[in-house]
Amino acid sequence: MKLTFSITNKKLVLTTPSYSLSIRATSGKGSCMNLVSKACQMTPYKGAIPVGSYFIKPDEFSDPDMLGDLMRNFRLDHPGDWGDWRVRIHAKPNTNTWGRDEFLYMEVVLRALLGV
Known part of the structure; x- marks a missing residue:
């Protein structure tokens, strides 16, 4: 499978x-x-994921219960739609992440396709 x-x-x-x-x-x-500008790729918690190669580990899928969903999606210190579930995205060694490393992917369709 390739994403x-x-x-x-x-x-x-x-x-x-x-x-x-x-x-x-x-x-x-x-x-x-x-935006794929260098400035945006370098900006933590705001910029788009840096251009490169990444991989996911299916065993790292996070799917909390309803209380966990509410806490995840309605945080006053970091508001946003963080989804019902998510998985960490890991950069391959040849990818320049500009020192960033906390990339997450959130999409129900992918979970269903992976059978997780």
């Missing part, structure tokens, strides 16, 4: 030997949403 994310096209494409699926996706917040 390809195009920041400028706002698409995440999942490809397997038997099919391909394209879904809408975004990265970043505010003035840095979906």
Whole structure:
């Protein structure tokens, strides 16, 4: 399985030997949403994920109970839609993350496809 994310096209494409699926996706917040500028890629908690190669570990999927969902999505110190579940995205060694390392992906479709 291969995941390809195009920041400028706002698409995440999942490809397997038997099919391909394209879904809408975004990265970043505010003035840095979906921008691939170096300045935005370098900005923690605001900039889009830096261009590069990444991988996920299915055993790292996080899916809290209802109370956990409420706490995750309604934090006053870090408001936003953090989704019902999420998984950490790890950079491969050749990817320059500009010192950033807390990347998360949140999408129910991907979870269903991975069978997690």
